Amino acid sequence: MARILLAEDEEALRAFVARALAQDGHVVVATADGAEALDVLTADRDGFDLLLTDIRMPVMDGIALALAAARDRPDLIILLMTGYADQRERASGLDALIHDVIAKPFSLAEIKAAVNEALASKLR
Template sequence: MARILVAEDDPSVRAFVVSALSMKGHEVVAAEDGGLGAEIADEEEGRFDLLLSDIKMPIMDGIALALHVGAKYPEVTIVLMTGFADQRERAHGLDALIYDVITKPFTLADLLVKVDDAIAGKPVEVVSLGRRALEQ
Protein backbone atom coordinates (compact mmCIF):
# COMPACT_ATOMS: atom_id res chain seq x y z
CA MET A 1 0.00 0.00 0.00
CA ALA A 2 0.97 3.63 -0.29
CA ARG A 3 2.51 6.15 2.08
CA ILE A 4 0.29 9.24 2.09
CA LEU A 5 0.72 12.71 3.57
CA VAL A 6 -2.64 14.35 4.34
CA ALA A 7 -2.77 18.11 4.99
CA GLU A 8 -6.21 19.26 6.14
CA ASP A 9 -7.10 21.95 8.67
CA ASP A 10 -10.65 20.77 9.39
CA PRO A 11 -10.35 18.15 12.17
CA SER A 12 -13.45 16.19 11.11
CA VAL A 13 -12.43 16.01 7.45
CA ARG A 14 -8.86 15.11 8.43
CA ALA A 15 -10.09 12.33 10.73
CA PHE A 16 -12.43 10.98 8.01
CA VAL A 17 -9.69 10.95 5.35
CA VAL A 18 -7.03 9.46 7.65
CA SER A 19 -9.43 6.78 8.88
CA ALA A 20 -10.61 5.86 5.37
CA LEU A 21 -7.09 5.62 3.97
CA SER A 22 -5.75 3.74 6.99
CA MET A 23 -8.60 1.20 6.81
CA LYS A 24 -7.70 0.66 3.15
CA GLY A 25 -4.18 -0.29 4.31
CA HIS A 26 -2.27 2.89 3.52
CA GLU A 27 0.30 4.39 5.86
CA VAL A 28 -1.01 7.88 6.58
CA VAL A 29 0.74 10.85 8.14
CA ALA A 30 -1.50 13.84 8.89
CA ALA A 31 -0.77 17.56 9.20
CA GLU A 32 -3.11 20.27 10.49
CA ASP A 33 -2.00 22.85 7.90
CA GLY A 34 0.26 23.32 4.91
CA GLY A 35 3.17 24.62 6.97
CA LEU A 36 3.26 21.46 9.06
CA GLY A 37 2.77 19.42 5.89
CA ALA A 38 5.86 21.04 4.34
CA GLU A 39 7.86 20.38 7.53
CA ILE A 40 6.81 16.72 7.56
CA ALA A 41 7.60 16.31 3.85
CA ASP A 42 11.08 17.76 4.46
CA GLU A 43 11.69 15.74 7.64
CA GLU A 44 10.74 12.59 5.71
CA GLU A 45 12.78 13.73 2.68
CA GLY A 46 9.71 13.37 0.47
CA ARG A 47 9.26 9.66 1.15
CA PHE A 48 5.56 9.71 0.28
CA ASP A 49 3.70 8.24 -2.65
CA LEU A 50 0.93 10.82 -2.44
CA LEU A 51 0.22 14.24 -1.00
CA LEU A 52 -3.50 14.79 -0.39
CA SER A 53 -4.02 18.40 0.65
CA ASP A 54 -6.84 20.84 1.20
CA ILE A 55 -6.34 24.02 -0.80
CA LYS A 56 -7.69 26.58 1.65
CA MET A 57 -5.76 26.36 4.95
CA PRO A 58 -4.11 28.76 7.39
CA ILE A 59 -0.33 29.20 7.66
CA MET A 60 0.43 27.74 4.20
CA ASP A 61 -2.35 26.88 1.76
CA GLY A 62 -2.47 23.75 -0.36
CA ILE A 63 -1.25 25.55 -3.49
CA ALA A 64 1.92 26.69 -1.71
CA LEU A 65 2.35 23.22 -0.22
CA ALA A 66 1.93 21.62 -3.65
CA LEU A 67 4.53 24.00 -5.11
CA HIS A 68 6.94 23.20 -2.25
CA VAL A 69 6.52 19.43 -2.49
CA GLY A 70 6.43 19.41 -6.29
CA ALA A 71 9.66 21.38 -6.56
CA LYS A 72 11.60 19.35 -3.99
CA TYR A 73 10.04 15.91 -4.47
CA PRO A 74 8.71 15.62 -8.05
CA GLU A 75 8.08 11.88 -7.63
CA VAL A 76 5.28 12.57 -5.12
CA THR A 77 1.83 12.53 -6.72
CA ILE A 78 -0.33 15.45 -5.59
CA VAL A 79 -4.13 15.54 -5.23
CA LEU A 80 -5.80 18.66 -3.87
CA MET A 81 -9.17 18.91 -2.11
CA THR A 82 -11.49 21.91 -1.99
CA GLY A 83 -15.05 22.92 -1.29
CA PHE A 84 -14.64 26.30 -2.98
CA ALA A 85 -15.03 26.80 -6.74
CA ASP A 86 -12.61 29.73 -6.80
CA GLN A 87 -9.96 27.60 -5.13
CA ARG A 88 -10.43 24.88 -7.75
CA GLU A 89 -9.73 27.51 -10.41
CA ARG A 90 -6.49 28.46 -8.63
CA ALA A 91 -5.41 24.82 -8.81
CA HIS A 92 -6.18 24.67 -12.54
CA GLY A 93 -2.99 26.65 -13.20
CA LEU A 94 -0.97 23.81 -11.68
CA ASP A 95 -1.89 21.23 -14.31
CA ALA A 96 1.69 20.05 -14.77
CA LEU A 97 2.20 19.67 -11.02
CA ILE A 98 -0.95 18.10 -9.61
CA TYR A 99 -2.75 14.93 -10.53
CA ASP A 100 -6.27 16.19 -9.86
CA VAL A 101 -8.60 18.10 -7.54
CA ILE A 102 -11.34 16.35 -5.58
CA THR A 103 -14.33 18.52 -4.70
CA LYS A 104 -15.77 18.55 -1.18
CA PRO A 105 -18.00 17.17 0.03
CA PHE A 106 -16.92 13.81 -1.31
CA THR A 107 -18.00 10.30 -0.43
CA LEU A 108 -15.78 7.59 0.92
CA ALA A 109 -16.01 5.82 -2.43
CA ASP A 110 -15.06 9.01 -4.33
CA LEU A 111 -12.03 9.51 -2.11
CA LEU A 112 -10.80 5.93 -2.38
CA VAL A 113 -11.23 5.80 -6.17
CA LYS A 114 -9.37 9.10 -6.64
CA VAL A 115 -6.53 8.02 -4.34
CA ASP A 116 -6.25 4.60 -5.99
CA ASP A 117 -6.20 6.20 -9.46
CA ALA A 118 -3.59 8.76 -8.42
CA ILE A 119 -1.33 6.10 -6.91
CA ALA A 120 -1.74 3.87 -9.95
CA GLY A 121 -1.10 6.84 -12.26
CA LYS A 122 -4.32 6.36 -14.17
CA PRO A 123 -5.20 9.28 -16.43
CA VAL A 124 -7.89 11.65 -15.21
CA GLU A 125 -10.72 12.95 -17.35
CA VAL A 126 -9.74 15.73 -19.74
CA VAL A 127 -12.50 17.91 -18.30
CA SER A 128 -11.10 17.81 -14.77
CA LEU A 129 -7.44 18.44 -15.47
CA GLY A 130 -6.99 19.62 -19.03
CA ARG A 131 -3.55 19.45 -20.56
CA ARG A 132 -2.04 16.91 -18.11
CA ALA A 133 -4.65 14.32 -19.01
CA LEU A 134 -3.88 14.73 -22.69
CA GLU A 135 -0.17 14.21 -22.08
CA GLN A 136 -0.66 10.87 -20.31
Template sequence: MGGEEVVAKVLLAEDDDSVREFVSRVLVLHGHSVIEATDGAKAVELMNTHHFDLLITDIVMPIMDGISLALKVRSERPHVPIVLMTGYANESQRAHNLSVLIEELLAKPFNKDQLVAAVNKALSSEAKVKKGAK
Protein backbone atom coordinates in the same frame (compact mmCIF):
# COMPACT_ATOMS: atom_id res chain seq x y z
CA MET B 1 -10.99 -7.71 -8.03
CA GLY B 2 -11.52 -4.30 -9.59
CA GLY B 3 -8.71 -1.78 -10.04
CA GLU B 4 -5.19 -2.34 -8.94
CA GLU B 5 -4.68 -0.84 -5.48
CA VAL B 6 -1.28 0.48 -4.49
CA VAL B 7 -0.58 0.76 -0.75
CA ALA B 8 1.12 4.05 0.04
CA LYS B 9 2.43 6.29 2.77
CA VAL B 10 0.25 9.41 2.51
CA LEU B 11 0.99 12.94 3.74
CA LEU B 12 -2.40 14.49 4.52
CA ALA B 13 -2.60 18.26 5.07
CA GLU B 14 -6.04 19.47 6.19
CA ASP B 15 -6.94 22.05 8.84
CA ASP B 16 -10.54 20.84 9.34
CA ASP B 17 -10.46 18.11 12.01
CA SER B 18 -13.54 16.25 10.76
CA VAL B 19 -12.35 16.15 7.14
CA ARG B 20 -8.82 15.13 8.18
CA GLU B 21 -10.17 12.35 10.41
CA PHE B 22 -12.54 11.09 7.67
CA VAL B 23 -9.83 11.03 4.98
CA SER B 24 -7.31 9.41 7.32
CA ARG B 25 -9.76 6.72 8.44
CA VAL B 26 -10.75 5.83 4.86
CA LEU B 27 -7.11 5.63 3.76
CA VAL B 28 -6.09 3.46 6.71
CA LEU B 29 -9.04 1.13 6.03
CA HIS B 30 -7.64 0.72 2.50
CA GLY B 31 -4.21 -0.25 3.81
CA HIS B 32 -2.41 3.07 3.50
CA SER B 33 -0.40 4.69 6.28
CA VAL B 34 -1.13 8.35 6.94
CA ILE B 35 0.97 11.19 8.32
CA GLU B 36 -1.29 14.11 9.30
CA ALA B 37 -0.61 17.84 9.26
CA THR B 38 -3.01 20.61 10.27
CA ASP B 39 -1.47 23.22 7.96
CA GLY B 40 0.96 23.56 5.07
CA ALA B 41 3.91 24.62 7.23
CA LYS B 42 3.56 21.52 9.42
CA ALA B 43 3.30 19.42 6.25
CA VAL B 44 6.62 20.88 5.02
CA GLU B 45 8.24 19.94 8.35
CA LEU B 46 6.90 16.39 7.99
CA MET B 47 8.00 16.28 4.36
CA ASN B 48 11.55 17.02 5.45
CA THR B 49 11.61 14.16 7.97
CA HIS B 50 9.45 11.43 6.35
CA HIS B 51 9.24 9.55 3.10
CA PHE B 52 5.77 9.60 1.54
CA ASP B 53 4.24 8.35 -1.71
CA LEU B 54 1.28 10.71 -2.05
CA LEU B 55 0.29 14.21 -0.92
CA ILE B 56 -3.38 14.96 -0.24
CA THR B 57 -3.92 18.58 0.74
CA ASP B 58 -6.72 21.03 1.24
CA ILE B 59 -6.22 24.24 -0.72
CA VAL B 60 -7.44 26.72 1.91
CA MET B 61 -5.36 26.35 5.09
CA PRO B 62 -3.65 28.71 7.55
CA ILE B 63 0.06 29.60 7.35
CA MET B 64 0.70 27.96 3.94
CA ASP B 65 -2.09 27.05 1.55
CA GLY B 66 -2.31 23.77 -0.34
CA ILE B 67 -1.23 25.22 -3.66
CA SER B 68 1.98 26.63 -2.14
CA LEU B 69 2.52 23.27 -0.46
CA ALA B 70 1.91 21.42 -3.73
CA LEU B 71 4.42 23.65 -5.53
CA LYS B 72 7.03 22.99 -2.82
CA VAL B 73 6.44 19.23 -2.92
CA ARG B 74 6.55 19.19 -6.74
CA SER B 75 9.87 21.09 -6.77
CA GLU B 76 11.51 18.92 -4.10
CA ARG B 77 9.87 15.54 -4.80
CA PRO B 78 8.72 15.64 -8.42
CA HIS B 79 7.72 11.95 -8.47
CA VAL B 80 5.13 12.33 -5.66
CA PRO B 81 1.54 12.55 -6.96
CA ILE B 82 -0.68 15.27 -5.50
CA VAL B 83 -4.43 15.32 -4.81
CA LEU B 84 -5.97 18.70 -3.92
CA MET B 85 -9.21 19.06 -1.96
CA THR B 86 -11.38 22.17 -1.87
CA GLY B 87 -14.82 23.34 -0.90
CA TYR B 88 -14.53 26.66 -2.72
CA ALA B 89 -15.44 27.13 -6.38
CA ASN B 90 -12.87 29.90 -6.97
CA GLU B 91 -10.12 27.74 -5.45
CA SER B 92 -11.27 24.89 -7.67
CA GLN B 93 -10.57 27.10 -10.69
CA ARG B 94 -7.08 27.90 -9.38
CA ALA B 95 -6.43 24.18 -9.03
CA HIS B 96 -7.63 23.44 -12.58
CA ASN B 97 -5.15 26.03 -13.81
CA LEU B 98 -2.48 23.91 -12.10
CA SER B 99 -3.52 20.66 -13.78
CA VAL B 100 0.10 19.93 -14.74
CA LEU B 101 0.99 20.07 -11.03
CA ILE B 102 -1.70 17.78 -9.62
CA GLU B 103 -3.14 14.36 -10.40
CA GLU B 104 -6.63 14.89 -8.96
CA LEU B 105 -8.95 17.57 -7.58
CA LEU B 106 -11.58 16.51 -5.05
CA ALA B 107 -14.46 18.95 -4.55
CA LYS B 108 -15.89 18.94 -1.03
CA PRO B 109 -18.07 17.36 0.08
CA PHE B 110 -16.85 14.04 -1.33
CA ASN B 111 -17.63 10.49 -0.25
CA LYS B 112 -15.28 7.62 0.52
CA ASP B 113 -15.68 6.09 -2.96
CA GLN B 114 -14.67 9.37 -4.63
CA LEU B 115 -11.71 9.65 -2.27
CA VAL B 116 -10.55 6.08 -2.88
CA ALA B 117 -10.94 6.51 -6.66
CA ALA B 118 -8.87 9.72 -6.63
CA VAL B 119 -6.14 8.12 -4.50
CA ASN B 120 -6.01 4.98 -6.65
CA LYS B 121 -5.85 7.05 -9.84
CA ALA B 122 -3.06 9.25 -8.46
CA LEU B 123 -1.07 6.26 -7.22
CA SER B 124 -1.53 4.30 -10.45
CA SER B 125 -0.27 7.32 -12.43
CA GLU B 126 2.81 7.34 -10.17
CA ALA B 127 3.31 3.60 -10.71
CA LYS B 128 3.16 4.09 -14.48
CA VAL B 129 5.71 6.92 -14.31
CA LYS B 130 8.11 4.82 -12.19
CA LYS B 131 7.80 1.83 -14.54
CA GLY B 132 8.49 4.05 -17.54
CA ALA B 133 11.42 5.80 -15.86
CA LYS B 134 13.83 2.87 -16.06
Protein backbone atom coordinates in the same frame (compact mmCIF):
# COMPACT_ATOMS: atom_id res chain seq x y z
CA MET C 1 0.33 -0.09 0.15
CA ALA C 2 1.23 3.60 -0.05
CA ARG C 3 2.54 6.27 2.32
CA ILE C 4 0.25 9.29 2.18
CA LEU C 5 0.79 12.76 3.61
CA LEU C 6 -2.54 14.41 4.37
CA ALA C 7 -2.91 18.16 5.00
CA GLU C 8 -6.40 19.22 6.10
CA ASP C 9 -7.25 21.94 8.63
CA GLU C 10 -10.75 20.67 9.42
CA GLU C 11 -10.17 18.13 12.19
CA ALA C 12 -13.25 15.96 11.57
CA LEU C 13 -12.56 15.68 7.84
CA ARG C 14 -8.87 15.01 8.47
CA ALA C 15 -9.77 12.12 10.79
CA PHE C 16 -12.42 10.79 8.35
CA VAL C 17 -10.02 10.76 5.39
CA ALA C 18 -7.12 9.31 7.41
CA ARG C 19 -9.33 6.46 8.69
CA ALA C 20 -10.74 5.77 5.24
CA LEU C 21 -7.33 5.52 3.63
CA ALA C 22 -5.91 3.45 6.48
CA GLN C 23 -8.78 0.99 5.94
CA ASP C 24 -7.36 0.45 2.45
CA GLY C 25 -3.99 -0.41 3.99
CA HIS C 26 -2.26 2.93 3.41
CA VAL C 27 0.02 4.54 5.98
CA VAL C 28 -1.35 8.04 6.53
CA VAL C 29 0.48 10.90 8.22
CA ALA C 30 -2.10 13.59 8.96
CA THR C 31 -1.24 17.27 9.43
CA ALA C 32 -3.38 20.32 10.24
CA ASP C 33 -2.00 22.78 7.68
CA GLY C 34 0.43 23.22 4.83
CA ALA C 35 3.34 24.44 6.96
CA GLU C 36 3.12 21.39 9.22
CA ALA C 37 2.88 19.12 6.17
CA LEU C 38 5.94 20.75 4.59
CA ASP C 39 7.89 20.25 7.83
CA VAL C 40 6.95 16.55 7.80
CA LEU C 41 7.81 16.23 4.11
CA THR C 42 11.17 17.94 4.60
CA ALA C 43 12.12 15.79 7.60
CA ASP C 44 10.86 12.53 6.06
CA ARG C 45 13.46 9.97 5.05
CA ASP C 46 11.19 7.12 3.92
CA GLY C 47 9.41 9.03 1.15
CA PHE C 48 5.73 9.59 0.55
CA ASP C 49 3.89 8.25 -2.47
CA LEU C 50 1.10 10.83 -2.39
CA LEU C 51 0.32 14.27 -0.99
CA LEU C 52 -3.39 14.87 -0.40
CA THR C 53 -4.01 18.47 0.60
CA ASP C 54 -6.84 20.90 1.06
CA ILE C 55 -6.32 24.11 -0.89
CA ARG C 56 -7.74 26.59 1.62
CA MET C 57 -5.92 26.34 4.96
CA PRO C 58 -4.39 28.75 7.46
CA VAL C 59 -0.63 29.32 7.77
CA MET C 60 0.25 27.80 4.36
CA ASP C 61 -2.41 26.91 1.81
CA GLY C 62 -2.43 23.82 -0.37
CA ILE C 63 -1.26 25.64 -3.50
CA ALA C 64 1.91 26.88 -1.77
CA LEU C 65 2.42 23.42 -0.29
CA ALA C 66 1.97 21.78 -3.71
CA LEU C 67 4.50 24.15 -5.29
CA ALA C 68 7.07 23.47 -2.55
CA ALA C 69 6.44 19.71 -2.63
CA ALA C 70 6.72 19.54 -6.42
CA ARG C 71 9.98 21.50 -6.30
CA ASP C 72 11.53 19.28 -3.61
CA ARG C 73 9.93 15.95 -4.53
CA PRO C 74 9.16 15.94 -8.28
CA ASP C 75 8.03 12.28 -8.23
CA LEU C 76 5.41 12.89 -5.52
CA ILE C 77 1.81 12.53 -6.68
CA ILE C 78 -0.23 15.55 -5.57
CA LEU C 79 -4.00 15.57 -5.11
CA LEU C 80 -5.77 18.77 -4.05
CA MET C 81 -9.16 19.03 -2.33
CA THR C 82 -11.48 22.02 -2.20
CA GLY C 83 -15.06 23.01 -1.64
CA TYR C 84 -14.61 26.41 -3.25
CA ALA C 85 -14.94 27.08 -6.98
CA ASP C 86 -12.50 30.01 -6.90
CA GLN C 87 -9.86 27.80 -5.26
CA ARG C 88 -10.40 25.16 -7.95
CA GLU C 89 -9.71 27.86 -10.57
CA ARG C 90 -6.46 28.78 -8.78
CA ALA C 91 -5.36 25.17 -9.09
CA SER C 92 -6.06 24.99 -12.82
CA GLY C 93 -2.69 26.56 -13.58
CA LEU C 94 -0.90 23.73 -11.79
CA ASP C 95 -1.88 20.96 -14.20
CA ALA C 96 1.74 19.99 -14.79
CA LEU C 97 2.34 19.54 -11.04
CA ILE C 98 -0.85 18.04 -9.69
CA HIS C 99 -2.74 14.89 -10.54
CA ASP C 100 -6.27 16.15 -9.85
CA VAL C 101 -8.52 18.37 -7.76
CA ILE C 102 -11.20 16.59 -5.72
CA ALA C 103 -14.38 18.56 -5.05
CA LYS C 104 -15.72 18.66 -1.48
CA PRO C 105 -17.93 17.32 -0.14
CA PHE C 106 -16.98 13.82 -1.22
CA SER C 107 -18.05 10.37 -0.11
CA LEU C 108 -15.84 7.72 1.41
CA ALA C 109 -15.94 5.80 -1.88
CA GLU C 110 -15.03 8.91 -3.90
CA ILE C 111 -11.94 9.80 -1.86
CA LYS C 112 -10.74 6.19 -1.85
CA ALA C 113 -11.26 5.92 -5.61
CA ALA C 114 -9.46 9.21 -6.30
CA VAL C 115 -6.45 8.19 -4.19
CA ASN C 116 -6.29 4.68 -5.66
CA GLU C 117 -6.55 6.06 -9.22
CA ALA C 118 -3.79 8.59 -8.54
CA LEU C 119 -1.53 5.91 -7.08
CA ALA C 120 -2.24 3.57 -10.02
CA SER C 121 -1.22 6.34 -12.44
CA LYS C 122 2.31 6.22 -11.02
CA LEU C 123 2.59 2.59 -12.04
CA ARG C 124 1.75 3.30 -15.68
